[in-house]
Each structure stands twice: as structure tokens, then as C-alpha cells.
Amino acid sequence: MSIVKLDHHEHEFKLEIYNKGFQCDGCREQGFGSRYKCEHCSYELHPECKCRKPTITHDFFPGSVFKFYEQLHIPGSCGRSCDACGTDIKGFVYHCWRGPRLADGWDLHPCCSKLEKELRIDGTDFILRDKVTSECMWCKNKKLCGTTSRVPGWSYVSGCGKYHFHVYCVAKMVAKMVHEVWKKGEVDESSDSSALDKIDLRVVAKSGRKGGSGSGFGRTIRIFLKTIVAILLGDPTITLACVLFDVLSK
Template identity: 70%
Template sequence: MSIVKRIYRELSELGRHEHEFKLESYNKRFTCAGCKKQGFGSRYKCEHCSYELHPECKCRKPTVTHDFFPGSVFEFLEQPHILGSCGRICDACGKDIHGFVYHCRANDWDLHPCCSKLEKELRIDDTDFILCDKVTSKCMWCKNKKLCGTTSHVPGWSYVSGCGKYHFHVCCVAKMEHKAWHWVEVDESGSGSGTVKIFLKIIVAILFITLGCVLFDVVSK
């Protein structure tokens, strides 16, 4: 069975899902049955099936807007291939879209459900970060201006400090979280989310040592 057919079947089954989902939180990674991206912590879980959904994918809306695209409306679609082309790319993180997507028909923009929730402005330890699509500095995590690990030409979004000194790609925030949760899963102490916070503090201390900020509050949104 081709990947497209398999995804179509899974999404069709999800659309007809009759069991109730319960909001749970585990210190384990999971693959969302909706958007197909990995998730952490809180998820809606079916007690009878293997379905697990990001809160953003479970509580999806017919249409959404985003402050980054004033006046644009994004329509929720369960099956990205109905747009008539393959290889849809999220304009926020630059990663492939394999499942649920918010699509703007007027401008041919796409967003993962989780990416549609990104805040336009963040405040971390008295420092303001603005969501941008054009940057002049290197990301403090991957050390590149452009997204790495992707073949797309989508520039992706970044958070840049008001002073212009600090910059990190949206997709690199997810990589930081992946790293932290990996450490939790191999941690035999079973200290759970407390361990996540500790490792994230370490990561942030390396990236923003002059700020001393705690990124956990950002990536947990």
C-alpha cells in the first residue's frame, strides 16, 4: 500500500472514529494520528484504539487566522493531498505535512495545527521575541540562517529578540524539546517533567547564557 493511500485510510478512519478521547499526560513521546508529527506530554488518547492526538488536532476548528498573516483565513483539511499537489510544506516550521493541515487557498499557505498556535510575540525574562520570516543572524541552536535538515525552499519562521542578538528557528525549538524528552525517556530515575525542565534550563543556559531565561514555558504552549 502506498504512503498516500495509507495516510488517506488512516485519516478516513479517524474521521469516523466513534470512541471517546480522554485528555492524558505522559512523559513519553507519541505520534499524533492527526498531523502525523511527534508530540510530548499532553495528548487526547482513545482508550480502545491506538489513536493519540495533539490538543490542537483534537480541538480543531473549521477555519483559523494568525496574526502573522493579517486578513488571511486558513481552512482545516484532514487530507492534504486533496489540494491537488504532493509535498505540502508548513510555512512556519518548514517541515513536510503528512496529515491535518490548515490551508489558505488565497495565498497557498499551509500550517500544521500546532504551528497555527504559535504566538507572534513572546516575552522571556524581560526580553521580547518577535516572530519573523526573514532574519539576518544565525540561529543559536543550529548555527545557520536558513533551515537545516529540510529540502524545501520555505524560509520558515524564527523568533528574534528585539535587540536582534538572539535568534532561533521555530523548528529548532521542537528539536530542543525532542532532545529534552529523549533524556527523560532514558532517565532511570523516573523524575518526569521535572527532569524535562532541568534539561531545558541547561539547553537554554547554553543558548541564552546572558539572558538566563527558561524556555520550558515557551515550548510547553
């Protein structure tokens, strides 16, 4: 176990791995598995939120520098949203100042800042975009829906343009399924198997392709979703047993 100390927190933190979800007390987003935990006051942090850096860069915004803030209050701003997932900023954030007005700029949750601009999965390239022409395979919409934000949010789109996932949709569908599995009591928090191993990531296979669990397409999507989920939940040790099937008939 690694013991660390948060600058403004009087107690020590241990790196723990529990087989259950939690809400990070830093960014206020969901986490799973690995977390830095204060045993005295139950304060929990994503590894990304505990090991934050003063400044970062991201390939999606070439030449821009993001500064870390525990709380971001901008005069004249009615609230901020993460430019990656489109959800509200509630706590820890990386912010890049740009433009003539203070309210201009980009924001990233600490975990979202780890999303790579390009991912190559089983020979298929998935590229981050903020403007898309195809429907998300989960919500079936081109534009991000379900948030209060005007931020378009990022999407991963395959190089061929057929396969598209909103980052927001991946995060929300997994959060819902994790909650359902945990509520049913199917996994003990001390078990070696993760609750996520029992989740079926149900994906709408666009263009009528039958993506059975043995198909090449099914394998590619399973690995892709596993990678994104691990980043968004702040736990690189997560493993998913994903089952891909076509739900176009629903």
C-alpha cells in the first residue's frame, strides 16, 4: 500500500482497491476499484485526482496549457462543463484560459484529461472528435443529449466513420450497469472478481452488422470500451467481460 498526504488534508491517504464504486471527493465524479482513501474521514480520491499535476497539455488542444484548480470560479460564468464528457464541473478541474474574456476557455475533469486523441484497437483507429456526422451507437443521436451543457462533448469515431460513441454515453451506461450489479449483491467487495466483470456492455451495432461475441467487430468494441471505461473511472486495473449484441430490433 502507498501512503501519501494531501497538501491541505491533515490525515494520511492509502491507495486501496475495493470491489465497488465510489464518488470521488475531488472531482465529484464516479470511480471504481482503485482509490486513495483517508480512513479517518472516508475521504476518497481517484488516483488522477490525488496525483494531479500543476499544469498539463492535451493533444486535442495543441499549444494550450491547462492549469489545475480545486475549485474554479469565473466572474460572469454560470457554470462550467467538461469539454470531454459534457457534464458539469463540480470540483477538481484542469482549465485552459484563452480568448479576451475570462469566461472563455476549456475545462477537463482529471480523469477525462487522460483520454487519448487517437486509439488503435485491433487494427481499427478510433479518433476523438467534437463534431460528428454519424449517430452514437448507444444513444442514436449525433449531438450529445441528456446534459445541461451546451458543450458538444467528445466522441470517438472509427477511421471508417461507421462506429461512433459519445464519451458521455460510455460513462453513463457503465455507471448505470455498475449500480445495477452492485445493488443486486452479485459481487462481494472483497472478491477477486470485479463487479464490472459481470456487466454486459450492450452496444447498438449500426448498419445492421451482427456483432456477436465471437466476431472481429465484437472483440474490437469490447477492448475499446474496456479502455475508455478504465480511464473514465480512474482505475487502469479494471477488466471487463463485455458481450456485444445487436439491439436494433428494440
